[in-house]
C-alpha cells in the first residue's frame with residue numbers, strides 16, 4: 503500500500519499533521535492502535551505554564567528564550583522563538599478552521615478549572631468550558647451547579663469550596679434523570695461518556711433543559727459537568743437557548759467527553775480531506791534502505807507492507823506505548839530510535855511523588871528538523887512529533903498539547919517543503 507506520507511499514531515499530533523498534509527493534496531494514511539491521550543484530557547491545551555526552574559510563565563512567547571537556556575533539547579528550543587510564535591498563532595487558527603472552538607492566546611495564559619475546582623494556567627480552552635483571567639478570579643459571583651444523581655466522577659463540593667475562596671457563591675442541584683436509570687443500576691456504567699450518549703438524544707436533552715430551567719434560580723450562569731455534546735457539538739448552545747441563561751461546562755474525571763469530541767472532529771476532518779484512518783492496527787516493524795524507511799509492517803496486514811515517501815512517528819509517550827520502559831532501558835519499539843534516558847535507573851524517579859519526575863523528559867532524539875536519530879544519524883524520511891519527543895516535561899512545565907500541536911505543524915511543513 504503506497505502513500506505520500508504514513509503517520510503512525512492517531513492522537514492530537516498525528517491527526518494535525520495528517521490534516522495539514524492531506525489538505526495540501528498529499529495522500530496520507532494514519533495507522534493508530536487505539537485511544538489517544540485526548541480521551542483523558544481536560545478540554546484545555548497547554549503551551550507553556552512553567553519554566554524548568556519552577557518560575558511560572560504568563561506569556562509563553564516571551565518565555566522561549568529563557569526556556570532555551572534552561573532546556574537545550576526541548577522541542578520549543580529546536581523550533582526557536584520566531585518559529586514558535588509563528589506556529590502558536592497558526593495553531594490557534596488551525597483549530598478554529600477545523601471546527602474546534604477555543605478561546606485563548608499564546609501571548610497570555612488564562613486559567614481553566616480542574617476537576618478538583620482549582621484554577622490552573624493554560625493556553626487554549628474549549629469555548630464552552632469555564633475559564634478565568636486570573637488564578638483568583640472568574641467572571642461570575644453566583645453560579646448554579648447541576649449534576650445528575652449517581653454520577654460520581656464529578657466532585658461538586660470541592661468545586662463549591664474552591665469557588666467560595668475566590669468570592670463566588672454556588673448553589674448545587676441534583677437531577678434525578680429517568681433516562682439514566684439503566685446506567686445507574688450498575689455504578690461502573692455511570693460514566694461521563696455513557697451519560698453523554700443519553701443526552702445526544704433530542705428528547706432527553708429537551709427534558710434536561712426543562713428540569714434545569716425549573717430550578718436554576720437567580721444565578722448568573724449555570725455550570726454542568728462535561729456530560730453533554732459527545733456527538734452533537736451544539737448541545738451547550740441548544741441548552742442555553744432553551745433555558746435562556748449562559749451555560750459553561752466543568753471538567754469531570756476521565757474519560758473526557760470534550761477530549762473525545764475533539765478526537766472525533768479531527769479524525770472527521772482528516773477523512774474529509776481524503777486521509778485514510780486505520781484504527782486498531784499496530785505498526786510492529788519497519789525496513790530501511792539507504793537510510794530511508796522503505797516499508798512498514800502492521801499486525802493486521804501481516805506481510806503486506808505500507809510504503810511512503812515520508813513517515814511521521816507520533817506514537818505518544820509511555821501512556822500510549824510510543825516509549826517502553828523495562829528494567830534496563832527506555833526504548834522506542836518500532837524503529838529502535840535513539841532515546842535519551844539515564845542508564846542509572848535510580849535517576850529515573852524522584853522519591854517525592856509531587857516533584858518533577860526525570861523519566862518524563864526521556865524521549866526520542868531528533869535533529870533540528872525533528873528527524874529521528876538512529877545510532878546518532880538522522881533517518882532521512884522519518885519525522886518525529888508529539889509526546890514521544892525528548893527534552894520536556896508535559897506535567898511540570900504544562901506544555902503537553904503545545905508540543906504535540908506545534909511539532910506536528912512543523913514536521914508537516916518540513917515534508918511539504920521538500
Ligand SMILES: Cc1cc2nc3c(=O)[nH]c(=O)nc-3n(C[C@H](O)[C@H](O)[C@H](O)COP(=O)(O)OP(=O)(O)OC[C@H]3O[C@@H](n4cnc5c(N)ncnc54)[C@H](O)[C@@H]3O)c2cc1C
Nearest residue numbers: 511513514515535536538539544548785818888889902903
Ligand atoms: C492521560 C493524559 C491526559 C493529558 N491531558 C492533557 C491536557 O488536558 N492538556 C494538555 O495540554 N496536555 C495533556 N496531556 C499531554 C498529552 O501528551 C498531549 O496533550 C497530547 O494529547 C499527546 O498527543 P500525541 O498525539 O503526541 O500522543 P497520544 O495522544 O498518546 O497518541 C499516540 C497514538 O499513537 C498510537 N500508537 C502507539 N503505538 C502505536 C503503534 N505501534 N502503532 C500504531 N499506533 C500506535 C496510540 O494508540 C495513540 O492513539 C495529557 C497526557 C496524558 C497521558
